[in-house]
């Protein structure tokens with residue numbers, strides 16, 4: 001039997017065969033591999049080049065084309081980021097340049113660069129609320145229905161095509177029904193109602209009834225067959241005060257993430273005021289609330305396991321609702337790392353943004369906002385008002401990932417302005 005010899009690496013207790021030692025200069029295989037890895041890392045660090053693909057580009061359209069173009073991964077290349085975020089560039093495009101981007105997306109489709117094209121179309125629709133109807137025939141031709149929001153401004157002939165296609169295109173039926181939800185015009189409303197009254201055979205394979213797809217588009221079909229909106233089109237971003245160059249701090253309009261004086265009856269922690277906002281702000285005026293400020297309160301711990309309702313008194317002071325139902329599971333207090341970090345100072349953007357700005361959660365934008373369409377991380381989930389049993393209206397959302405790179409999860413805020421009840425729900429990936 002061959003005698004094994006100890007690995008020469010300091011701190012390593014492995015022993016190796018002399019034949020291995022001859023190959024690896026006396027060290028064991030794991031140590032050898034670790035050495036090789038370090039050499040590679042050192043080589044990459046020494047030889048890595050920073051490449052600026054934006055150098056010399058002044059045209060915003062050219063810059064955006066580079067941002068969207070797929071990049072080859074090469075460990076020896078580090079790409080310099082562009083100093084302005086993609087969303088911001090889209091918002092600041094002239095109408096003419098937005099048309100150039102739209103035409104570029106259509107050109108990309110023609111050469112089969114479908115996902116790049118769809119990303120550009122999504123950015124135009126969400127960040128700018130741009131009408132991209134001229135691209136829709138090509139999307140249909142190619143069977144590209146996975147981004148239903150792209151169809152929201154579909155002209156009548158295309159809307160009719162989609163309705164007809166729902167009947168036979170089993171593979172895309174789910175996305176087609178979502179697209180109809182985003183269109184939500186009189187014809188779609190009638191069609192949903194008809195499907196509701198005479199449920200088609202194919203509807204048995206769906207998880208929800210066809211008219212429930214309306215909630216993805218931010219509305220619901222009432223029992224009288226009418227459209228009832230669950231979102232408000234006036235939308236303002238919520239941003240970190242010290243990160244803003246385009247925001248004038250208007251402190252008296254709204255405050256966010258403050259600790260409340262009241263305590264959660266389930267976990268005994270202090271409740272959190274997600275938002276305290278002036279009801280006179282343009283994003284909230286439509287609610288026609290008589291109180292000066294609207295407060296939305298939740299428990300940051302229990303609220304991630306359950307809907308938290310708060311009832312507002314006539315002065316707008318929130319009281320823990322008798323309708324709250326303690327969830328079966330709540331974590332032990334000890335399991336929760338209560339953060340000692342102070343909450344970031346958040347303010348409302350000065351200018352409104354597209355109501356679709358954050359409607360697609362998987363895109364790169366900051367999601368926190370008042371008004372507009374929610375960024376659902378999972379399926380849409382409008383809580384039902386415990387008094388009138390209708391879906392509650394979306395007020396706004398705070399995405400913790402916007403302000404903390406290690407945080408995630410979104411708190412969504414809702415109201416029934418008739419019964420003066422607010423609700424929060426929480427989703428994370």
Ligand SMILES: [Zn+2]
Nearest residue numbers: 007012028031
């Ligand atoms: Zn070793």
Ligand SMILES: [Zn+2]
Nearest residue numbers: 264267299302
């Ligand atoms: Zn609690």
Ligand SMILES: [Zn+2]
Nearest residue numbers: 385388416419
């Ligand atoms: Zn109600």
